Amino acid sequence: MAHLLIVEDDELLRDALSAQLMQAGHRISTAEDGEAALRLLHSDSFDGVVLDLGLPKVDGLTVLRQLRQRMPALPVLILTARDGVEDRVEGLNAGADDYLTKPFNLDELRARLQSMLRRASLPAFGAVASPSAMDGGTAALRLDPVLPRAWLDGEPIDLTQREWALLDLLVRHSGQVVSREDVLTAWQSEPGEAGGVASNALEVYVHRLRRKLAGSTLNIRNIRGLGYMLESASP
């Protein structure tokens, strides 16, 4: 549970946001203009802020800049009704952690907010990074970045360093396309990696990794001309 501040001048939206986030188990404070928001930020402490940019009295960007001076680490998600790049860039430059363009899906807002809060709670360096898990339907894949080791259905799988880096990348971006360049970059940053991998070597590694995942519901899908994507084929 986190204490969140919602700054939004539209009553309908503010109400929906608080209801949604309260249902998600958060404690919510609201402000309907920039002045009120700054007052609340002064008097109370928050774990995260949802901030509309188009606010009366004191606009959102000003609130964000003032807030950043005193609380550089406070996660802020900005809402903007202008999808012009200026607002977005200006908002991110002023120190926003993420943004959403109105109108948005409530589930997406919750997901973004969760991952923003999770990132903020992580230590700056991944010394004690927790193992990430990929729910693959019946088969669960678990990765430990420290060891580094991987388990499929609780059984450890034997992976080379490159295979592990590839799998790690795919798991961290599961459901998204990982480009060949992303993989090559990840390989190059691996310790002990001399670099200079021929890009057709990648297919060989993908093929080997596919074999090692065989039998599970996990599959590495080839996305034509774009890269690879880890997907779990639910039965």
Added chain:
Amino acid sequence: MTARSRLSLRRQLLLWLLLPQLVLWAGGGLLAYRFALSYAEKGIDQSLTQSVRALARQVKPVGSGLLIDFPRAAQDVLEQDPDDRVSYMVSSPPGQFLLGNQRLPQPDLAPATPGDPQLYRGLIDGKPLRIVALDLSYGDADAPQTMRVQVGKGLAVQQRIARELVADMLVPLLALGLLLSLLVYGGIRRGLTPLRRLTAQLENRSVNALSPIGLTQAPSEVHALVQAINGLLDEVARNVHQEKRFIDDAAHQLRTPLAGLISQVELAQREATDPALAERLAKVHTGAERSAHLVHQLLTLARTETHARRAPLDLAALAREVAREWTPRALAAGMDLGYEGEDKLQIEGDPLQLREAMANLIDNALRYTPRGSTITLRVQRAPDGARLAVEDNGPGLNPEELAHVFQRFWRGSQRPGGCGLGLAIVQEIARRHGGEARVERVVPRGLRVELRLR
């Protein structure tokens, strides 16, 4: 560019400065020829006069007749050049051939005073001749007689001399004419430089550059023009700025309540246990989403018309990025979305607009092709820029529909949903990039929308 088909200012100036010059030069040449001819004639006249006097001195009266004591050598000289024979004739009384190597035509009028040579022109065998006639008295004082000594010389030589003279003058004259033409041309070019610079400045401007034109060192006429244009640009800039502000404000004013509405409906849907109510709420949600989509498309179209920021970018990388972003949605819809084409293609473009165009095309393809279709995003190099295309193997459109797809708010009969602005936006974006969008059928089936970007 219909204005181009009319004569340019430079051509007009050249025409009006060089054409009269050409006429004047030609006239000058003709005049020079005339002068040369007349000077050559004067020379001939002088030598003819001398010859006739010399010849007259050699004519001696013998008894009742006349005799020319003509040294052989002199005769040879006279008759040497067959082209340029010197003819002579002595007659007494005048006109009555006595001696000579040629019968020469008589002057129209008898010489006014004897002893004064008379010069005239005549024809022998159709060839022009310059003739001098000298009347002299001889014989006893009580019975004076008149003899006429004539010497003629062909004018061929004189004409040749005139021609040669003109020919000799022609080279320097032509050189002078050429030099003058070059100077005129250079002067015009130099004079028109500010105009050319102004044109270049205007041509190189992007459609949305509304800053005033800076043109120093321009003549007063051009300055007035620049000032007029700058005034206009300033006016347009103010209007565009106002329009941008209006669009931005409209975006905020329209989207925020829609966002509130959609969020509230989503909350209500979660709480609705009655299936009939849930169904109604789903309809409300769809309607709200559709309104939001329409607002987005309208704002995009309006923004495309007023904003454009072209910067160097890698079109191929951008296309792959957009395709990657759409892949999860494509897979969820059971489509095979892929990329084919260049690895890298550097162009000048507005990344936000190009992204919007691709998103619209992919969204269309996902909407209007059946499950299992293949959608390919393609970036190719072209001689005049780049080609960005989205191709599918869906049902395509019939030729009648193809003609309307770029019309705003047009929706195909087989195309429910959507607001009919997607392809209009795509076309507008292509135009903002100096090109155009085209839509065509793919053989054997499918649709291809291509953006030509320059």
